[in-house]
Amino acid sequence: MEIDITTLKSGIKSFVEINTEVTFPKEELEKSGIIDIKSLKVEGILSKNNQDEYILNVELNGTLVLPCAVSLKPVDYKINTKIEGNVYEMLEETLKNYKKTEKTIDILPIIWENVLMEIPIRVVSDDLGDIKTKGNGWELITGEKEDINPELAKLKDLL
DSSP, X not given: OEEEOHXXXXXXXXXXXXXXXXXXXXXXXXXXXXXXXXXXXXXXXXXEOTTSOEEEEEEEEEEEEEEOTTTOOEEEEEEEEEEEEEHHHHHHHHOSSOOOOSSEEEOHHHHHHHHHHTOOSOOOOSOOTTOOOEETTEEOOOSOOOOOOTTTHHHHHXX
16 A cells, blocks of 8 residues: 655645555465455545654554354454554564655555454354354363362362
8 A cells, every 4th residue: 555655745735645445465364364354444644744754643444354263153353443653663663674765655564563463362253152062072161161170179168
């Protein structure tokens, strides 16, 4: 997502408005554990301050499709996050070898990093009412059931 910064450099404009929808390649999504991204919208501005630094101030809104931690069914997970800061500092953190050009700035790596930071550790589908919790030689562990060692059960009575 290359943004033309020639108008900012010359002082014609004080900011460049960003209002677009972003897509990522399927290979990147598969590596990150995301099934799909539905309509990731980027809105905000890119401006230049008095020290000739480019400041990004955008908001990401969209829906990530992630696998359910129990059933692996696709689950929609809404994200809404703000990105604020110096563009070159953020690019140095994300990329070791980014190319610094005179006319454009690519903010896609910054957006991708912030999308990855929004992925939760696990998501669970709301429609798990009919899922089996036991079978032949296995049992679904939900964290609610507490197994007590029978040898140590008598110690519980002492407390």
